[in-house]
Amino acid sequence: MKILLAAVNAKYIHSNLGIYSLKAYGEKMLAQWGYGKENVQIGLAEYTINHQLERILQDIYLRQPDVIGFSCYIWNISYIKALVADLKKVLPQVKIWLGGPEVSYCAEDILQEEPGADLVMKGEGEETFAQFLRFLAENEIEKPAYGGLEKKTEAAEKNRWTKGLEHIPGLVFRRQKSQSMEGETPDLPRVLLSAAASKALLHDTIDTGVRPVMDMNRIPFPYAFLDMEQLAHRIIYYESSRGCPFSCAYCLSSIDKSVRLRSLELVKEELSFFLKAKVPQVKFVDRTFNCQKSHAMAIWQFIRENDNGVTNFHFEIAADLLDCEELKLLSTMRPGLIQLEIGVQSTNPSTLAAIRRKTDIEKIRAVTQEINSWNNIHQHLDLIAGLPKEDLESFKNSFNEVYSMKPEQLQLGFLKVLAGSYMEEMVPSCGLLYASAPPYEVFSTRWLSYRDILELKEIEEMVEIYYNSRQFTTVLAMLEREFSSSYEMFLALAAFYRKKGYFGMNHSRLARYEILWEMAAEELFLETDSSAAEYRRDQFRDCLMTDLYLRENIKSRPSFARDLNRYRDEIRSFFKGEETTGRYLPDHQGYDSRxxxxxxxxxxxxxxxxxLFDYKNRDPLTYNARAVEIGDICKEHRYKKCQRSKI
Known part of the structure; x- marks a missing residue:
């Protein structure tokens, strides 16, 4: 029997830990039960939402699986629903099950809406999947001859494959009613019934209940059987714990308050595997990595002591839980070795109370500032727009406060109302309107209008382009002085984009600089004193050129750049001097001036x-070139030329 575990990721760079873990545990348990690959074969298939549906359909068809399992999330559920409907047309005998957070809390509704789906696995899946595999191995589904399907109309025959599933916790599946039950349905013309109601008359939905959470140490290392070369350019996801001690209303992790830790012995062994393979990044998916200090300290200490100089580790933490001992350890990390994601969400105390989030904002501020002072750890701070009791003015304040903490990334996200979350229960009291389709993003609340949301959408885009890219750090520092707050600065940028019709267009990196120069010429530095205005424009030009060359030695120069032909002799003379003296480029010995x-x-x-921008020496955290200020080499060049003429 051929089982296919399929993932549809958001991007190629992502990988799907869920299906790796299911395969690893499933094969382990089948072996213990005496089944081999001649009984059950488990294959993996990873796609992205950028693939054409037809291509995925073709690929799955050619694999000819007997059973397909899809991992469902808010970013792929619409895509998977379309696939399921078409798969049943080309592989009518295939059994399709769905699992993951997007279907776990609305399993019966999914089965009613999607006739192509046969079964839903709820919650934590390894144990349920393994028992499902054993069931399939013991009751192998009869396959039709290639190219056709024998029609069998008896309900008992159609239900044959589900007999015994009711004893496996964590499942919801559809069972066709018997003939006698069908005879008891209301005597109504079928045309008067909705499609869902019509199906409901013919089927019962069986829910086998909730499965207890499992011991994480029972799960085999999910990457042991994978070819790491195939994941060379992908983010590697890893979990050392499951569950979360907090109860944030918007998060599904708050439902499982039973925090379980993988043994440190196993974690260290598995991290050694990644370090040996020199994978670029390992992203811990633990919901609050540092909820147990001893666990976090042991892992951070191991990473520091076994640093391979290449691999980066990402952790989602509660910054206000960090103490002096943890901070001291973090301060000793190699620049770029780890990065921290810190969910602030809001700085409004009423909002934090409404979403059941315990956060010490002042402690977060102190911790992030201290970490910034070390210049060795990338920090990513999150905000959520659309939370209860937060209007536009309150969100502006939250934004300005978090911006002042100077993280490397400021993620401005929007509330998503997830099925099964406490936020779903709060919808009526909050006057919350949100999208009917995934990702179920907020439209408005009692405190925030749809127009406000649209303003914040524009702010989000400006932050992504001009702040999170880290390509405009120098010019933003100058621009901030022109506005009353950071929020107002990004609001002005958004207004300029809107006025010029620049939203919705693909702009090159160079074009983004040109837009800033255009904005400065039309709306900034307009002093009546022309010399003062020219001086400030010169400063702005210098900031733009600094940011432009910090990243790369670009060949195409923007329209506002100074003409380098005026400085050709001086620049040539400078590099000629460096060829012999190495005064400013001391570690470039052996290279000529060209x-x-x-x-x-x-x-x-x-x-x-x-x-002077030195691209051989880059900041390990920002990857910016080393920049050195040099005196007036034109004056020095003219002096030397004059001296030579006197000789």
Whole structure:
């Protein structure tokens, strides 16, 4: 029997830990029960939402599975529903089950809506999947001859494959009613019944109840059987714990308050596997990684002591739980070794109370500032728009407070009303309107109008482009001084984009700089004193050029850049001098002046000085080139030329 576990990821760079874990545990248990690959074969297939549905359909068909399992999330459920409907047309005998957070809390509704789905697995899946595999192995589904399907109309025959499933906790499946039961249905013309009602008359939905959570140490290492070369350019997801001690209303993790930890012995062994393979990034999916200090400290200490100089580790933490001992350890990490994601969500005390979130904002501020001072850890801070008791003014305040903490990334997200969450129960009291289709994002609340949401959407886009890209750090620092708050700065950027019709267009990186220069010329630095205005424009130009060259030695220069032809002799002379002295590029020995000019860039500034960008030496955290301010080399060059002429 061929089982196919299929994942439809949001991006190619993502991987699906869920299906790896199901396969690893399923094969382990089948072996213990005496079944081999000649009985059950478990295959994996990973796609993305950017693949054409037809291509995925073709690929699955050619694999000819007997059973297909889909991992369902808010980003892929619509895609999977379309696949399920078409798969039943080309593989009518195949059994399709769905699992994951998007179907676990509305399993009966999913089965009513999707006739192609035969079964839903609720919640934690490894144990349920393993028992389901054993059931399939013991009661192998009869396959039709290739190209056709023998029609069998008896309900008993159609229910044959489900007999025994009711003894496996964690399942919801459809069972066709018997003839006698069908005879008891209301005597109504079928055309007067909705499609869902019509199906309901013919089927019972069997719910086998909730399965107790399992010991994490029983799950085999999900990556042991995988070819890591195939994951070379993917994010590796890993879990050292499950469950969350907190009760945030918007989060499904709050439902499972039973925090379970994987043994440190296993975690260290498995992290060693990643370190040996030199994977680029391991992203811990633990909901609150540092909820138990001893567990977090042991893992961080192991990572620090076994650093391979390549692998980065990502953790989602509660910053206000960190104490002095943990901070001291984190301060010793290699720059770029770890990154921290910190969910602030709001700084409004009333909002935090309404969503049952316990957060010490002042402690978060103190901790993030201290971490910033070390310059070795990337910090990612989150905000959620659309939470209860937060109007636009309150959100502006939350935004400004979090922005002032200066994280490397500020994620402005929007509330999603997930089935099964406490937030779903709060919908009436909050006057909450949200999208009917995934990802069920907020439209408005009692405190926030749809127009407010649209404003925040524009702010989000500006933050993504100009802040989270980390390509405009110098110019943003100057722009901030022109506005009363950081929020107002991004609001002005959004207004300029809207006025010019720039939203919805694909702009190159260089074009983003041109837009800032255009905005400055039309709306900023408009002093009546022309010399003062010119001075400030020169400063702004210097900031733009600094940011532009910090990342790369670009060949195409923007329209506002100074003409380098005016400085050609001075720049050539500078690199000629570096060829022999190495005064500013000491670790570039052995290169001639032409090679040095390709490995570094010299940019003239408005005050007569130059900035040297050294691309061989980059900041390990930001990846910016080393920048060195150099005096007026034009003046120095002219002096030397004059001295030579006197000789």
């Amino acid at each position: 090679q040095l000019a390709k490995m570094a860039h010299l940019e003239p500034m408005g005050d007569g000085t130059f900035l």
